[in-house]
Amino acid sequence: MTDFSRYTVSIDYDRRLYKQDVAGSIAHAKMLAKQDIISQDDAAQITQGLKAIEKEIELSSFPWDPALEDLHMNIESRLHQIIGAAAGRLHTARSRNDQVAVDLRLYTKETIKEIAKGLRGVQQALVGLAFRYQTVVMPGYTHLQRAQPVLFPHHMLAYFEMFQRDIGRFQDCYQRTDVMPLGSGALAGVAYQTDREFLAAELGFSRISANSMDAVSDRDFVVEFLAAASVCMMHFSRMSEELILWSTGEFGFIRLSDEFTTGSSIMPQKRNPDFAELARGKTGRVYGDLLGMLTTLKGLPLTYNRDMQEDKEGFFDAADTLSTTLNVFQEMLPGLKLNEERVSSLAGESQMLATDMADYLVAKGMPFREAHGIMRELSRHCDERNISLNDLPVAEYKKLSDLFEQDVYDITAESSAAARDNPGGTAPVRVAAALEEAKRIMEAAPDGF
Amino acid sequence: MTDFSRYTVSIDYDRRLYKQDVAGSIAHAKMLAKQDIISQDDAAQITQGLKAIEKEIELSSFPWDPALEDLHMNIESRLHQIIGAAAGRLHTARSRNDQVAVDLRLYTKETIKEIAKGLRGVQQALVGLAFRYQTVVMPGYTHLQRAQPVLFPHHMLAYFEMFQRDIGRFQDCYQRTDVMPLGSGALAGVAYQTDREFLAAELGFSRISANSMDAVSDRDFVVEFLAAASVCMMHFSRMSEELILWSTGEFGFIRLSDEFTTGSSIMPQKRNPDFAELARGKTGRVYGDLLGMLTTLKGLPLTYNRDMQEDKEGFFDAADTLSTTLNVFQEMLPGLKLNEERVSSLAGESQMLATDMADYLVAKGMPFREAHGIMRELSRHCDERNISLNDLPVAEYKKLSDLFEQDVYDITAESSAAARDNPGGTAPVRVAAALEEAKRIMEAAPDGF
Amino acid sequence: MTDFSRYTVSIDYDRRLYKQDVAGSIAHAKMLAKQDIISQDDAAQITQGLKAIEKEIELSSFPWDPALEDLHMNIESRLHQIIGAAAGRLHTARSRNDQVAVDLRLYTKETIKEIAKGLRGVQQALVGLAFRYQTVVMPGYTHLQRAQPVLFPHHMLAYFEMFQRDIGRFQDCYQRTDVMPLGSGALAGVAYQTDREFLAAELGFSRISANSMDAVSDRDFVVEFLAAASVCMMHFSRMSEELILWSTGEFGFIRLSDEFTTGSSIMPQKRNPDFAELARGKTGRVYGDLLGMLTTLKGLPLTYNRDMQEDKEGFFDAADTLSTTLNVFQEMLPGLKLNEERVSSLAGESQMLATDMADYLVAKGMPFREAHGIMRELSRHCDERNISLNDLPVAEYKKLSDLFEQDVYDITAESSAAARDNPGGTAPVRVAAALEEAKRIMEAAPDGF
């Protein structure tokens, strides 16, 4: 095969759809027989032949031929070899355009279910960590500057929420993927009395497509999958960034298990968080897959154009990347060891309690803006002298406001966290409730569907 | 203001959120008073002051000050000028982080509703065209090669389906946007007994956020909006491509009204389909907005980082672009004149009936693959002699198969279309049903929600 | 190997760099011996061992082991098996960080040269077509509306120019890739008296990197390659769009050879321009590869991070895609048959001569804007009556201006083209000169370098 003739060949990657293609063809043959378009005997032969082919593929004995370009022609040709003339009747009332659409939709549906399950697994791991370190207070950050104390499980649950939205997006994508396109023919429908609802039922679709031209043109579900995958990878990139930061000598918050760090070919002391780095890095390729598909579809006239063959590789790449990432995090997170002493001690640094001290003044009647101004001044004062707010004698506090009393020293990381006692806040009682809710959500749909 | 200090200024674009900001602050003040965190009197003053500010902004008399950088500080500062010290109490139990989140969510919700309405308008226009030319048969294309005759309304309804999915995506995005973040404070919740459910009810949200750290970090709804907008613009780019093609001298299918074509500064004869070209071109900027936002969020540690200020301009740009595009198409489509004669005559070209002739042989018992081979040979034969299938004498047909009879000439564009009589097919009866269904869908939710 | 451990494995794709890796290691061993860091004997063993490994790989007998993760460890481990302890000395004064950088730069340099050669091949094909149809006049378009007559070779040379700029961009990228990073170690340089200039000379680099931290962090050359490839694919997407349009029944300008069109599984008459469609579609994946790489690099701290392992797959994908596209077009273009009659006849449609008629009035003293207005009116008049300008009697012309005389009918497509007799214009004499210049450029550097 010359180089240029390989341009059109898709068998290297579309063979991945073989199960879906066989299932689609068997359902089609059944329907044709049911509608008396082909004989029961032909249908039986076709079904048997296709099942034999499926087995050959599973056993790697199928004679793939790149000259036949794609999965569909490979299977069709092999079917001819096995069952002879009857094979020719399978293509009645069907086009490669609706065939490839049904294959890809079936595959996407399965992929979404697996991903939802993987997301549940990651959520499980997060909740596991949250329970393990349920009472640990750590510094919370904004702008990567220490901001206010938060509970470690509260931080984990923030990621739980993100992945919960991801599941929602994949479910919505599933609904729009769950549409049966067979019967659309090349573009205009088919000139046979087919039963499309029967096909949908056979193949597990909840409804049939409403317009044949749209059905063979539509790859929205692929783009939507890629968009959901991109947002999800973005979430992993954020978590990875934190795992990487927390693993630095400077932060020293966590230790990942050896299995998920690697050494250096030259520096003997290294324990690099390579898996987290790779997850962060692979975010780029998934964004790229999304953009690639959007670009490919831009400006295409209806209906099918060969450009659309490009709907698979980027999609598979993104699905594989996300799916493996889900596996990695399910395995990696449980092995994370939190340095409780380190994070607790940083959480107790009194600079981070400045907001609580301002709130303390507000509780005594001062408007917040004024209290904020006073604490800003005290913070700067400490900052310059390189001491912490706790080190200031009460007299220094009183210089700026008479409202300060000895009880200002009662403000601690723990009291700060406990004070944030609102739905969604970091108070231990709220976090405990949130953890219960998380468990409830997971138990209600263990596989995310 | 020096150039570098302008780097952080967002007032040029975030002022667009003023209504939402005022509404959020009024609700917050009410809640604070209800919870006895501030006095009823303070709340009343704050509310009055904010309403005055809203009016000033609407009347363009508000003294915007770029030195105050953003919308929130401009309003807060002005409130101080108007009502004095009480203004300072408004910021109790609130941070700019949850404030900006609530503003943007309110704005996004409104924007989505407007877009859904605009999409309905475009659907209306498509259905209008479909009814106007309900019986016209035109060539259907795959690979931009004439493929099979289709009804013009069938083609219009393909676009109806695309926009219907777009509405669905925007609705799903709406659900995930419809979450009230106030009360999350800077990141950890707030140290006051606030009533978040009250705030949600006041502001028309259906639920409150579950985790404060997530609530101030989350911009998924913006990305999801941009992804839905990108798919929608992709649909418009496809429709635009077709309008442009159909307007060429070579196709000659349609004539857009003068209002939506432009002349040339140099070539007197030109009628360029500039609006369609611009819609196709603007697809790029919306994709760019999506990728910009995804890139910005990649790898950000929790919770709020200033990078996230970049969540607005691209979002506004995409929303404006899509919204104007919707307006353009609602106006432009009704003025489209179809050259019925031209499309009908092309639809009747017998080459396009080759599939039907193959089906004709299948109906007489030949396997489809064989029939396809015969018609391929006949097509090539005609192609080389530059004649059409209809021009062949029946004897020529019979050379290739005895199954051909005189009735092969009964196959026409109309019979071809009528034969595709399955749900989703292009048969007139099916198209009529689809049109009724489209009307039903639109009537059930005239504004798309 | 568990699924998660495969996350870090790159051997499936980085084995492609084996030649470069072996070459780099041999040069490194030579240098170490020259500098007395290792013995001559060790260097000789290493060199022999590496050459044996190279041969094994070429003969597909090399025992690839995914557990060793990457190319470098596979080769290093095999070298140990072959030559024993001396293998351990090869990694002296070198890190995987500078090793992978040198491999990728060597590979990129070679790839660029191949691509430049392929671009020359496409230019050759364009020039071939231009000579074959040197005198054919066709319609030129703006906004896909017929605008002014142009020579077919002029149109071909527009693409010649685009590809000429592409070659320039790849050459510039080559200059910035042509920098030898070995000796940078992990990030800080190496603690041995190496000779980096010797390494550069051995490996054919024109200079050495100036800063070790930058040298192991820098993937600009990959991004730059991807940007150049994206622009180049954009050019092919434009040419493909035209080939697709020109192949439609409606335009009917060209016929691609059978080898580069495909039929349909259902519609017997089809000749689809699949290769051009695929080239247009594949533009998306190359854009995606560019965005992916840019995203991956965004926000990475210095120096090497594992995210950067993602520098290869997208790069290889883009290089392969572009390279195959170049092959396809080199083969496909020469088989293009222009329908000279069709394009000439359309070029002669007098509407397209309206500009020339305006120029005719200008030549007789009328300001251009006024002449343009008159011709606009005449064009509309013809448009409405569905006639062409040539069909108007001279009296009609004179109604709008007395300057019109009988010689207005002398304006033809040919006279129009001939009148554009400026450098870069479409006059036959200018096009002939441009063709000579194109030949000169190609002869001066037949391989584009």
Add this chain to the structure above:
Amino acid sequence: MTDFSRYTVSIDYDRRLYKQDVAGSIAHAKMLAKQDIISQDDAAQITQGLKAIEKEIELSSFPWDPALEDLHMNIESRLHQIIGAAAGRLHTARSRNDQVAVDLRLYTKETIKEIAKGLRGVQQALVGLAFRYQTVVMPGYTHLQRAQPVLFPHHMLAYFEMFQRDIGRFQDCYQRTDVMPLGSGALAGVAYQTDREFLAAELGFSRISANSMDAVSDRDFVVEFLAAASVCMMHFSRMSEELILWSTGEFGFIRLSDEFTTGSSIMPQKRNPDFAELARGKTGRVYGDLLGMLTTLKGLPLTYNRDMQEDKEGFFDAADTLSTTLNVFQEMLPGLKLNEERVSSLAGESQMLATDMADYLVAKGMPFREAHGIMRELSRHCDERNISLNDLPVAEYKKLSDLFEQDVYDITAESSAAARDNPGGTAPVRVAAALEEAKRIMEAAPDGF
């Protein structure tokens, strides 16, 4: 003006090109007169009129009219008002297609020069910091794990190199932008004896375009600019990430001046590195501008299509973003205070010297791989006991190899850095030489050109 008619209006942003448009028109008028296409008197009037218009625009007294849609029509129309009929002759031998191309190229050339100057400014700031802290040793990182000691100026010079490449890319882009398109007319050239070389000389272009169809279709220079800007912003995103990390309490390496940090509306203690965060965040929008433009151009047939109006906003946005970022960093970097004590003390942590200790063994004859293994074991041993390598008694070292002697304790951060004494390495003498070279480069071309 209705909403839809605004779709085509570009005057809000293309007015930015007014200087270029006026200059282009004056040159064109001069050329027309020189060639006797218009009279000297007309040319003089046109020139005077245009100069008056330029002044009006500068004084903000120009009567912009959105109904005239774009800059060119606004100026043309105003010229009519000022000088009457002669204005009509300016558009002779010119089209808006070549006019807009020349404007944008002139503007791009100027923009590139400004950006190169800004990049030089940032390099100057980096070199300034490098000299200020020339001898400070700090930890160098790979995978964000401490790796080997490096000199602070070495780290700064890594960024110098990146920006040096950026300058190179912008220069290359400049070369391909520096091509004069006037005389290409709408697409085919013009039917007048113009002097294109004269125009090039007048407008400061170094050459004229070679093909009129390409000249009005080509926006490669915009894409190339955006690609160069994207790489440059990627560099700033990396530097910003480091500034943000270094500003954390955990790293504590630097303090940015107050001017470049901001406080919090709620947390009084905050000093957030907002400018660095914004630079990192704005990287997304520039990537988005690049991909938007690439998408817009994908699949456009020749020559000009209205989609190309989208070439400006994204370009201006990217240019402004980059240009302001350059200003910010030029101002911000000099105010950076390095915590010398902190970085030096971390650099001295003996874990980071493990590579040097392995090299120590190699110097005594051990193969590197073996030495690496021994140091790996010692590092883990220390890691587990939470001590540093320096704390180990020599006896412990000897347990693993007899080659260890008392002098292993002589290995320090300083000795480690000094040992990397190769071109590009971090040894003080090499860094000093690199600093001199950096100065030389800057002095040779102070404005980057």
